[in-house]
Amino acid sequence: MKRSTILKxxxxxxxxxxxxxxxxAEETPVPTEEAAPAEEQAAPAEEEAAPAEEKPAAVEPMGExxxxxxxxxxxxxxxxxxxxxxxxxxxxxxxGGALRGNGxxxxxxxxxxxxxxxxxxxxxxxxxxxxHNADFTQWTIKLREGVEWSDGEAFNCADLKFTxxxxxxxxxxxxxSSYFKEWIKDVSCTxxxxxxxxxxxxxxxxxxxxxxxxxxxxxxxxxxxxxDQADPKTFTYYDPEKGWPVWTGPYKLVSxxxxxxxxxxxxxxxxxxxxxxxxxPAPRRIITIPFASDDLxxxxxxxxxxxxxxxxxxxxxxxxxxxxxxxxxxxxxxxxVLGAPDGCLYDLIMNNQKPLFADKNVRxxxxxxxDRQQLVDLAYLGSTVAKVVPFSEYxxxxxxxGDLKAAIDSYDRMTPSPDKVTEYMTTAGYVKNEAxxxxxxxxxxxxxxxxxxxxxxxxxxxxxxxxxxxxxVTEDPDATNTFGNAxxxxxFDAMVFVFCGSNFEPYDTLxxxxxxxxxxxxxxxxxxxxxxxxxxPDMDAAIDAMQxxxxxxxxxxxxxxxxxxxxxxxxxxxxxxxxxxxHVIPGNNTYWTGFPNADDPYVAPFPCWRDxxxxxxxxxxxx
Amino acid sequence: MLSYLxxxxxxxxxxxxxxNSLTFLLPRMIPGDPILEAMQIKAAAxxxxxxxxxxxxxxxxxxxxxxxxxxxQYLIYWRDLIRFDFGYSLLxxxxxxxSKLKGAIPWTLGFMSVAIFFAFIVGTTxxxxxxxxxxxxxxxGMVPFLMVISAIPFYLFSxxxxxxxxxxLRLLPTGGGHSPIQMLAWNWATFVDIARHAILPAxxxxxxxxxxxxxxxxxxxxxxxxxDYITFAxxxxxxxxxxxxxxxxxxxxxxxxxxLAISFGLILSSGILVEAFFNYPGxxxxxFNAINQKDYFVINGTVSIMVICxxxxxxxxxxxxxxxxxxxxxxxx
Numbered sequence: 001m002k003r004s005t006i007l008k009x010x011x012x013x014x015x016x017x018x019x020x021x022x023x024x025a026e027e028t029p030v031p032t033e034e035a036a037p038a039e040e041q042a043a044p045a046e047e048e049a050a051p052a053e054e055k056p057a058a059v060e061p062m063g064e065x066x067x068x069x070x071x072x073x074x075x076x077x078x079x080x081x082x083x084x085x086x087x088x089x090x091x092x093x094x095x096g097g098a099l100r101g102n103g104x105x106x107x108x109x110x111x112x113x114x115x116x117x118x119x120x121x122x123x124x125x126x127x128x129x130x131x132h133n134a135d136f137t138q139w140t141i142k143l144r145e146g147v148e149w150s151d152g153e154a155f156n157c158a159d160l161k162f163t164x165x166x167x168x169x170x171x172x173x174x175x176x177s178s179y180f181k182e183w184i185k186d187v188s189c190t191x192x193x194x195x196x197x198x199x200x201x202x203x204x205x206x207x208x209x210x211x212x213x214x215x216x217x218x219x220x221x222x223x224x225x226x227x228d229q230a231d232p233k234t235f236t237y238y239d240p241e242k243g244w245p246v247w248t249g250p251y252k253l254v255s256x257x258x259x260x261x262x263x264x265x266x267x268x269x270x271x272x273x274x275x276x277x278x279x280x281p282a283p284r285r286i287i288t289i290p291f292a293s294d295d296l297x298x299x300x301x302x303x304x305x306x307x308x309x310x311x312x313x314x315x316x317x318x319x320x321x322x323x324x325x326x327x328x329x330x331x332x333x334x335x336x337v338l339g340a341p342d343g344c345l346y347d348l349i350m351n352n353q354k355p356l357f358a359d360k361n362v363r364x365x366x367x368x369x370x371d372r373q374q375l376v377d378l379a380y381l382g383s384t385v386a387k388v389v390p391f392s393e394y395x396x397x398x399x400x401x402g403d404l405k406a407a408i409d410s411y412d413r414m415t416p417s418p419d420k421v422t423e424y425m426t427t428a429g430y431v432k433n434e435a436x437x438x439x440x441x442x443x444x445x446x447x448x449x450x451x452x453x454x455x456x457x458x459x460x461x462x463x464x465x466x467x468x469x470x471x472x473v474t475e476d477p478d479a480t481n482t483f484g485n486a487x488x489x490x491x492f493d494a495m496v497f498v499f500c501g502s503n504f505e506p507y508d509t510l511x512x513x514x515x516x517x518x519x520x521x522x523x524x525x526x527x528x529x530x531x532x533x534x535x536x537p538d539m540d541a542a543i544d545a546m547q548x549x550x551x552x553x554x555x556x557x558x559x560x561x562x563x564x565x566x567x568x569x570x571x572x573x574x575x576x577x578x579x580x581x582x583h584v585i586p587g588n589n590t591y592w593t594g595f596p597n598a599d600d601p602y603v604a605p606f607p608c609w610r611d612x613x614x615x616x617x618x619x620x621x622x623x
Numbered sequence: 624m625l626s627y628l629x630x631x632x633x634x635x636x637x638x639x640x641x642x643n644s645l646t647f648l649l650p651r652m653i654p655g656d657p658i659l660e661a662m663q664i665k666a667a668a669x670x671x672x673x674x675x676x677x678x679x680x681x682x683x684x685x686x687x688x689x690x691x692x693x694x695x696q697y698l699i700y701w702r703d704l705i706r707f708d709f710g711y712s713l714l715x716x717x718x719x720x721x722s723k724l725k726g727a728i729p730w731t732l733g734f735m736s737v738a739i740f741f742a743f744i745v746g747t748t749x750x751x752x753x754x755x756x757x758x759x760x761x762x763x764g765m766v767p768f769l770m771v772i773s774a775i776p777f778y779l780f781s782x783x784x785x786x787x788x789x790x791x792l793r794l795l796p797t798g799g800g801h802s803p804i805q806m807l808a809w810n811w812a813t814f815v816d817i818a819r820h821a822i823l824p825a826x827x828x829x830x831x832x833x834x835x836x837x838x839x840x841x842x843x844x845x846x847x848x849x850x851d852y853i854t855f856a857x858x859x860x861x862x863x864x865x866x867x868x869x870x871x872x873x874x875x876x877x878x879x880x881x882x883l884a885i886s887f888g889l890i891l892s893s894g895i896l897v898e899a900f901f902n903y904p905g906x907x908x909x910x911f912n913a914i915n916q917k918d919y920f921v922i923n924g925t926v927s928i929m930v931i932c933x934x935x936x937x938x939x940x941x942x943x944x945x946x947x948x949x950x951x952x953x954x955x956x
Contacts, residue, residue: 064806072803080912081902082726084715093717101715172682234717257807258726259800259904289803292902299790299797306803323790480653481917484660 065264068591068623071283071616074291074300074309075103076608081292082258089237089245089253091219092167092174100217100608103261103288107251107281107616109219112141112160113211114611117343117394117503118601122211123614126155126220126248128193130211136202136550141210143193146274149222150266151246157189162223164197166232173233176209176218204550205507212504213610214343222246249613250281261288281617283592301327304590309607311583314338314383320586327586330605331598336382339582340598340605341393344500346384346458348449348576352534353521354493356447361428363573367413368420369469370462376579379457385580388413389566390512393580394503394604399553399562407563411570421469438470446472447493452483458496458578487528490521498581500529505551507543510565513574514543534574539565594618628942635938642930647700650919651693657713657919658683687711687920700923709924714916720924723909728891728928730800731898731905733817735890738825742832743883749833750840751872754848757863766841773834780827781900788823796820798902824901828894839882843875850874881940888936892929 075083084101091099091109099105112127128142147155164187167174171181183206185198199206209216221237225246229235237245238256245253248270251263263286271277291297291310298320300306312320317338321327330340350357350366357363372386385393389408391400400408430438430445438445449466451459456477463475486492501509511517512527515535519525525533542565549558585605587595596605596615603614650657659680684690687710688699703710709720752758753766772780789797796819801807805816847853848871856866886893891906898907906925913921 067804070804080714080916081899081908082723082904082912084712085718087722088718236717255806258723260803260807262806287803289799290902292798296798296902299785300803302790303793303797305796481660482653484662485656488659 065284068621069282069284070287071285071308071592071619072287072289072306073103073106073607074289074297074306076100076606077291077294077310078608079291082290083256083261083288086256086258086261087236087238090232090235091217091221091237092170092177093233093235099219100215100610102256103263103286104245104247104253105217105610106288106607106612107263107286108245108247108249108253110247110249110613111213111218111610112143112220113213114603114614115212115214115504116602116611117212117214117604118397120398120504127210130207132204132206136204136206137199139197139199139206141195141197143195144276145193146270146276147248148268148270148273149224149246149248150252151222151243153222153224153246154192155220155222155248155270156192157195158192158223159220160195161187161189162227163220166221166226170233176216179209202548204548208504213613214503214604215609217610250616251286254285259289262286263288277617282619282621283616286616301586301588304588307588307590307592308585308595311339311585314381314584317584317586324588324590326589328589328595328597329584329586330582330596337385337582338383339584342581342583342606343392343394343503344498344581345387345390345392346455346578346581347390347497347499348462348578349487349495349497349531350575351490351492351494352532352574353490354447356445356493359428360572361424362430362445363576365421365424365428365469366466366471367573367576368415368417368424369466369471370576370578371416371465372414372578374465375458375461378461380579383584384582386414387577387580389569390499390501390509390575390577391506392501392503392509395501395506395509399506402559404559404563404566407567408570411567413570413573416465418469425470432470436470437472444472445470448474448476450476450478450483450486450492450495452478452495452497453481455496455498462496462578484528487531488524490519490525490531490533492531495531497529497531499575499577505553506562506566507546507551510539510546510562510569511543513539513565513569515540532574534572536568536572539568539572542568589622591622592619593622594620631938631941635934638934638937639931642934643701643704643927644697646923646926646930647697650922656680657917658687658689660917683713683716686716687713704927709927710920712921713918715918720921723921724906724924724928727904727906727909730903731891731894731907734821734825734903734905735828735894736887737821738828738894739832739883739886739890741825742829743836743879743886745829746833746836747840747876747879750837750842751844751867751875753837753841754844754875755867755871756848766838769834769837771834772830773838775831777827777831778896778900780830781824781897784823784827785900795823797823798900800904820903824894824897824903827897836879836882840875840879843878844871847871847875881944884940885936888933888940889929891925891932 079101083103086102089099089102089104091104099109110126113125113130114123115121116123124144126144126147128144130139130141132139141160143155143157143160149155164180164184167177167180168184171177183199183201183203185200187198188196190196197206209218225237225244226232226235250266250269250271252266254262254264256262265280265284267280269277269280272280289306294311294313294316297306297310298312298316301312301320302323304324317327317329321333325333327333329338331338348366348370350363352358352363372388376382376384376386388411389400425438425445428440430440433439433444449459449463459475459477463473466473483495483497487495487497499512501512512530513532513534513536515537517525517527517530518533518535521533525531542561545561546558546565549555549561552558583606585607587597587605589595594615596603596618602618603611605615606612662680662683681690688696691699707721709724712718712720712723715723749762749765749769752762753769785797788795796802798820800820801813801816802820805813807813853866853870856870861870894903894905895907895910897903898905899911902908906928909921910925912918913925
């Protein structure tokens with residue numbers, strides 16, 4: 001065979017291979033508005049006889065957005081190496097958890113209300129206000145007038161009623177549906193903008209999923225599209241030909257693939273048209289890509305390929321920041337603690353049904369054997385904050401003051417103390433043998449700590465601390481990811497885990513210690529996060545009392561119950577809270593500024609949370 | 624001939640049956656409930672409190688047919704497999720496994736085929752020259768180097784190249800299949816961008832592959848050059864170039880070609896770690912993430928496809944072997 005022939009074959013092969021790669025993107029461009037010139041987008045506004053000055057942006061020649069006009073972010077780290085549901089835009093049947101799994105929460109879907117977890121302030125958005133009757137059996141919501149879906153249809157009460165009815169009818173398959181089915185009796189519209197929701201039972205916290213963005217991700221769907229779907233449980237709400245998905249937000253879906261979701265700014269966003277918001281958000285384009293891994297994300301931060309996204313480990317951030325000083329986390333980079341609270345805490349779950357941990361004296365002894373600051377320093381390079389009570393920083397900053405703070409401080413459960421270990425173990429009937437191990441009735445104080453993979457730094461430190469305190473401890477790193485089964489079934493002694501209670505008031509945190517969260521030995525608990533299998537009638541009484549009240553930090557009666565439950569927690573220590581779970585989420589200030597931080601905490605900085613939409617509106621171009 | 628064909632096809636079906644049965648059984652032998660694990664991970668990651676995970680699990684078990692007896696699940700598994708229906712992704716429900724495979728396979732085929740082919744061409748050529756006594760000394764001195772690079776795991780090349788070309792020199796992208804801001808379309812810019820992103824992952828496989836191909840070609844070539852017909856060709860006074868190419872390389876290529884066919888059969892499975900390192904959006908990354916997240920249905924789907932590809936390649940090699948090498952004839956006893 002001639003050399004030239006071989007070269008030709010090689011060239012063809014090479015080109016074919018690369019073409020195969022190119023088609024592998026399986027990118028699905030939306031053929032409708034994107035290809036159309038900006039003038040076409042202005043047409044609906046003209047038909048509505050809107051004043052000419054309302055649509056200058058629509059006639060402005062734009063061209064392709066440059067890098068400086070494009071905001072690039074990654075998904076959160078739990079979504080894996082590809083966009084989990086890039087072709088499924090249903091907010092109720094989406095694997096990633098509503099639109100957090102494909103980046104729709106950043107600019108397309110808007111909430112009824114948003115709450116800043118940092119200070120408790122609420123921002124009404126698609127909703128204007130809400131209220132309730134005296135016994136919390138009826139809730140009313142007033143919707144904002146002038147809101148439009150991106151296809152021009154008006155957003156109104158029918159949409160919210162349809163969404164809630166659909167969730168109730170499709171429980172438990174749709175996200176949040178069990179909650180709404182449990183509480184909602186009926187939903188009605190008094191007019192286009194006033195909704196009445198009657199409940200089956202009084203419930204003062206009913207509005208949480210509708211008011212608090214966070215991980216609730218409640219999204220109203222357009223009735224005029226969804227009502228025609230035969231099976232909303234399989235409806236993916238994605239059809240580029242029809243212009244779906246349709247949302248109310250300032251961005252529209254331009255293309256979507258497993259490696260990239262592209263949103264372009266809509267210049268006919270209702271909020272600017274009605275004057276509710278003074279200007280369009282600065283990024284002309286938002287691109288969401290998968291997170292992949294901590295080190296790959298860091299490389300992209302260093303090379304300015306991304307502006308925001310999933311968390312970096314503390315060491316990775318420090319290395320990245322050394323090469324790109326424009327990366328700024330929640331706290332200034334010269335401080336030890338850099339990350340923002342994610343509302344969870346690291347804790348040691350003890351199975352209170354195991355004979356060893358059934359005795360509260362043993363649990364208290366373990367608490368005093370725990371050197372939280374040493375743990376924080378060794379496991380997390382001092383980059384987080386030691387904690388004793390299960391309240392995340394969001395609750396701590398707004399609720400833990402006055403009498404509640406005094407009650408917590410009075411127990412001094414933070415300071416490690418070998419003397420108190422001895423005192424409590426002796427009270428529990430243990431004595432030390434010649435090897436320095438606590439023994440009772442011939443049996444040593446022996447247990448195993450399971451450590452899930454992502455909490456790996458904690459296990460060895462705790463194991464060593466408890467060993468030095470005289471316990472016979474073995475660490476069991478959970479290499480096969482079977483911690484969930486153990487937590488639910490109760491087939492474990494102790495486990496390092498995360499405690500994710502409430503981020504807005506103490507009830508949902510303390511309620512995790514209600515005996516209804518426990519289960520008899522040998523049967524599964526409903527929520528593994530409360531795998532301590534603990535019960536105390538006094539604790540139940542305090543929690544039940546809180547449940548019947550409206551959570552108000554200024555209500556002494558409510559605070560009294562919070563204090564009562566917290567005291568029981570501190571006296572019994574059914575779990576050992578260790579430290580805040582913080583995440584370093586750098587904002588890359590090379591192309592964009594205006595990221596939330598500790599100095600300007602206008603929103604919690606988590607890109608997977610519903611409220612991150614507010615960050616989109618605050619971004620300013622840096623160039 | 625028919626008997627040979629039948630035997631090979633039977634072997635092919637047996638491999639598929641055993642491998643897929645193992646793929647079905649092994650995840651189910653791991654202690655614990657995969658649905659419960661998945662839900663627990665989701666709940667912990669999303670910070671959801673007061674979630675009745677057991678209710679979730681019951682719903683999903685019913686949805687995925689996991690509440691059926693094992694034998695029934697097994698039959699359903701084979702029924703679906705024959706229709707190339709691998710079910711739904713456990714974690715990304717309602718995304719189907721097939722949709723995930725369709726998105727990932729072309730990426731892997733693209734960069735792996737280029738990598739395998741380049742490594743084969745360069746490695747085989749180098750191997751032939753290494754065995755040829757009249758090659759330049761510089762070429763012949765490359766044997767230790769090739770032995771070293773063929774012994775180094777390719778993922779170490781990956782790490783080194785990410786650091787050198789991606790982070791320090793910033794010449795090439797460090798990961799992904801394309802730039803975040805590159806709008807994917809059928810145009811030159813997309814083509815160049817995708818090619819740039821394929822360079823480092825492909826290069827790490829090529830570097831490793833060159834060593835392996837070169838050493839195996841060298842060994843075969845040395846053996847071929849010792850054959851009588853080579854001595855006879857030299858005695859006839861044929862030109863060196865002709866002896867090298869037509870008598871040496873041509874005869875030594877047969878096992879290489881077989882190896883190449885097998886390499887293409889293993890194309891989907893041989894780059895898993897490299898894809899994972901570079902977060903390349905191919906089937907390797909898909910499988911790596913599925914294992915990490917315990918998405919059993921995606922694992923089943925990817926493994927099944929890999930097994931089918933490899934078994935098919937082996938079958939084809941077996942069938943065409945007599946055709947490409949006239950010296951080989953299979954006969955019934």
